[in-house]
Each structure stands twice: as C-alpha cells, then as structure tokens.
Amino acid sequence: MALSDVRELNEEAMGPTPEETAAVALAMADVEANRFPQVVRALRNPNFMLFWSGNFLSNIGTWMQNVAQGWLVLTLTANSAFWLGVVGFAGSIPFLFFTLFGGVIADRVNKRRLLIYTQTAMMILAFLLAGLAYWKVITVWEVASIAFLNGTAMAMNAPSYQALVPRLVKREDLTNAIALNSAQFNLSRILGPTLGGYAMVLMGVAGNFFLNGVSFLAVLWALTRIDYPKEKEARRESMWTSLRGGFNYVRGDPQMLVLVWMTVVVSFLGIPFITFIPYFAKIQLQAGESGLGWLLACSGAGAVLAAVTVAARGMLRHRGMVVTFGGVVFYAAVIGICYSHSFALSACLAVCEGFSAILMISSFNVSIQHLSSDEMRGRVMSIYATSFLGLPPVGALIAGELSRHIPTGHALALMSGLAGLIFLGTFALSRELRALD
Numbered sequence: 001m002a003l004s005d006v007r008e009l010n011e012e013a014m015g016p017t018p019e020e021t022a023a024v025a026l027a028m029a030d031v032e033a034n035r036f037p038q039v040v041r042a043l044r045n046p047n048f049m050l051f052w053s054g055n056f057l058s059n060i061g062t063w064m065q066n067v068a069q070g071w072l073v074l075t076l077t078a079n080s081a082f083w084l085g086v087v088g089f090a091g092s093i094p095f096l097f098f099t100l101f102g103g104v105i106a107d108r109v110n111k112r113r114l115l116i117y118t119q120t121a122m123m124i125l126a127f128l129l130a131g132l133a134y135w136k137v138i139t140v141w142e143v144a145s146i147a148f149l150n151g152t153a154m155a156m157n158a159p160s161y162q163a164l165v166p167r168l169v170k171r172e173d174l175t176n177a178i179a180l181n182s183a184q185f186n187l188s189r190i191l192g193p194t195l196g197g198y199a200m201v202l203m204g205v206a207g208n209f210f211l212n213g214v215s216f217l218a219v220l221w222a223l224t225r226i227d228y229p230k231e232k233e234a235r236r237e238s239m240w241t242s243l244r245g246g247f248n249y250v251r252g253d254p255q256m257l258v259l260v261w262m263t264v265v266v267s268f269l270g271i272p273f274i275t276f277i278p279y280f281a282k283i284q285l286q287a288g289e290s291g292l293g294w295l296l297a298c299s300g301a302g303a304v305l306a307a308v309t310v311a312a313r314g315m316l317r318h319r320g321m322v323v324t325f326g327g328v329v330f331y332a333a334v335i336g337i338c339y340s341h342s343f344a345l346s347a348c349l350a351v352c353e354g355f356s357a358i359l360m361i362s363s364f365n366v367s368i369q370h371l372s373s374d375e376m377r378g379r380v381m382s383i384y385a386t387s388f389l390g391l392p393p394v395g396a397l398i399a400g401e402l403s404r405h406i407p408t409g410h411a412l413a414l415m416s417g418l419a420g421l422i423f424l425g426t427f428a429l430s431r432e433l434r435a436l437d
Contacts, residue, residue, distance in 0.1 A: 054222030061215025063192020068208035096390030103382020123216035183307035246379030302354025320436035
C-alpha cells in the first residue's frame with residue numbers, strides 16, 4: 001500500500017479536521033441565511049418568528065380597542081374632548097411611574113414569565129371592558145380606571161419586551177429584529193383602526209374589546225412555545241439599589257447617556273404633536289374624519305417604509321448622525337404641518353414625519369441595545385422606555401396649556417423648533433454622539 005493511501009485512511013479514521021468542521025458549519029449557516037431575504041433575516045430565528053407573529057396579531061387587536069375606546073368615551077360623554085383627553089392621560093401616565101420598576105423586576109425574574117403575566121392581565125381587562133360595554137353598565141370613570149390599569153400592565157411589560165428580543169436572535173440580526181418589530185407595530189397601526197371601524201359597525205364597541213382579548217391568545221401561545229435561553233441568577237439586592245444601579249450604569253456610559261437625553265427631548269417636545277393631529281385635520285385643514293384617517297395612514301405608511309429600509313440594510317451605520325439629522329427632519333416636518341393649509345402638503349409631510357421618526361427611534365433602540373449588557377438590559381430599557389413613553393403625556397399637557405395663550409400651531413412649532421436646536425447643539429458638543437457608529 002502506498003504511503004499516500006495510508007495517510008488518506010488515517011485521515012478518514014480521524015474524521016474531519018476542526019478547520020473542515022468550521023467550514024461546513026459556516027456553509028450551513030450561509031444556506032440557512034439565504035433562505036430568508038435580507039429584509040426579514042431575523043425571522044430565520046424560530047423563537048423570534050413566533051414572538052414577532054404573536055405580537056403582530058395582538059397589536060392589531062390593541063389598535064382595534066383604542067379606536068373603540070375613544071368612540072365609547074365620546075358616546076358616554078356627549079362628545080366631550082375633555083374626557084377623551086382624561087382617558088388618554090390615564091392610559092399613558094403609568095409609563096412615567098411604573099416602567100422603571102418593571103425594568104428592575106425584568107432583571108430579577110424570567111422575562112418570558114413576566115410577559116405572560118402582564119399579557120394575561122391585559123387580556124382579562126379587555127374581556128372585562130367587553131362585558132361592561134355589552135351589558136351597557138359602563139361609565140366613563142370605569143373606562144378611565146381600566147385604561148389606567150391597562151397602562152400599568154403595559155408599563156411593566158415594556159422593559160421585558162425590549163430586553164427579550166436580543167435573547168431571541170443572533171447579534172448580527174438584532175438591528176433587523178428591531179426594525180421588523182417597528183414594521184409590525186406600524187402595520188398594525190394601519191390595519192387595526194381600519195378593521196376596528198368595520199368591527200364596530202358589525203358588532204359594536206363591545207365586539208372590538210372582545211376581539212382584542214382574543215388576540216392576546218396569539219402572543220401568549222407564542223411565549224409558551226419559544227425556547228427561551230437560560231438567564232444568569234440575579235443578585236439579591238433591594239429594588240431601590242437595583243434601580244440606582246441602573247441609573248449609575250447609564251450615567252457611566254457617555255454614549256448611552258447622550259442617547260437617553262435625546263430620547264427625553266424628542267418625547268417631551270416632539271412626540272406630543274401626535275395628540276394634536278385631529279386638531280389639524282378638523283380645524284386647520286377642515287378635512288373631517290376621512291381626512292384624519294388619511295393623515296394617520298400617511299404617517300403610518302412612512303413609518304413602515306422606514307422600518308423596512310432599516311430591516312433591509314441589516315446594520316445601521318453612523319447612528320449618531322442618523323438620530324440627530326433624522327430628528328431634525330422629523331421636527332421640520334412637524335413644523336410644516338403646523339402651518340400647512342393644504343391637505344396634499346400635510347399628507348406628504350406626514351409621510352416624512354413617520355419615516356424620520358421611525359428611523360430616529362430605531363437608531364435609539366439599536367444603539368442602546370448594543371451598548372447594554374445582558375445583566376443590565378432590563379433596567380436600561382426601562383429607563384429608555386420611561387423616557388420615550390412616560391413623557392409625551394406631560395408634553396401634551398404643556399402644549400395644551402400653551403395653546404390657551406397662543407395658536408396651537410405656534411405652540412407645537414415652538415416646541416419642535418426648540419427640540420431641533422437641542423439636537424443640533426448636542427451633536428456639535430458631544431464627541432461621544434459623533435463617534436457613535
């Protein structure tokens with residue numbers, strides 16, 4: 001037997017070399033990745049696909065409930081805009097007070113289990129609302145109370161939701177996963193109100209509340225089916241110590257700190273504009289209910305387009321520049337809508353507003369997720385969620401107070417202009433923000 005034959009037999013007996021094994025694994029990974037287009041590559045992770053699908057169906061139900069809840073409030077209060085604002089405030093203000101504690105809890109317990117509890121609570125509240133509305137024994141105070149409880153459950157839910165996503169995908173798929181989450185949320189923002197309007201015609205507001213309750217079964221089923229990775233056991237310390245540790249962690253990272261600061265600015269001065277879109281549709285543009293629907297649809301379409309764009313790119317580069325100038329475009333679009341008396345122009349600006357807002361928000365989210373460690377992610381995302389979701393109700397109250405003294409368009413344009421100047425000033429002064437890539 002030749003020496004070369006002996007060598008080949010020995011190599012076959014020993015099996016593949018580590019280099020060959022790595023090459024095969026890489027080739028298999030490439031084949032798996034190529035099964036999914038770049039724009040939806042995060043869905044190649046089975047756990048994330050389950051989670052994404054369940055949340056998409058659940059969010060459609062949530063938007064259906066939002067439409068019916070507003071209609072119910074107007075019906076119960078003889079078209080009172082005041083009560084509409086009260087109920088909206090009751091549903092939003094818990095984010096300011098409870099989200100931080102939700103983040104601490106998320107870092108102490110199994111995030112999937114916490115999500116199951118909060119989603120179950122919201123499902124029960126939806127069925128309760130459906131029953132009270134169906135039997136016509138509901139008052140506006142009960143609607144406000146249920147909205148507050150629902151907002152509290154959502155505030156506890158938000159940090160775990162944000163912190164769970166990175167544990168369901170590979171690190172290189174995180175940007176795509178966050179973009180796909182934005183896409184499904186904004187698609188549900190378009191589909192939910194549309195389906196909700198038809199459902200109210202067929203089944204009344206109680207039917208919308210009932211369908212929302214049923215929609216939670218989709219996300220609960222997904223949560224019970226995902227293969228959740230084991231987490232490190234949390235350190236035994238008081239809740240206040242954990243919360244203080246989260247703030248110290250954010251404060252100790254200059255890039256994370258500046259991103260949270262910019263989130264505070266956009267939430268306090270920019271996002272409240274959304275509350276006043278009905279005013280511009282009805283008073284300034286005189287477009288009526290259908291015009292309001294089109295404006296919201298244009299904003300949602302721009303948001304979906306931005307989410308798809310981010311998902312297709314796979315990795316956001318120069319994120320410091322993206323959040324800054326995406327924000328500036330957002331504020332400019334808002335100012336344009338504040339002074340526009342042309343519906344066509346306002347619709348185009350709404351597309352720009354939706355596109356730039358999601359581009360900016362996705363950059364915030366991706367950057368903070370990448371900068372955070374797994375052990376601190378729940379608390380970090382609770383600080384981000386509090387900044388993003390807790391401050392708009394306060395900003396809306398300030399905008400409403402300003403509107404008592406100056407025209408509403410001037411008030412919102414003033415707030416957005418100030419936010420744009422802060423963004424540009426922060427970019428000019430913060431070396432950490434400019435270096436963020």
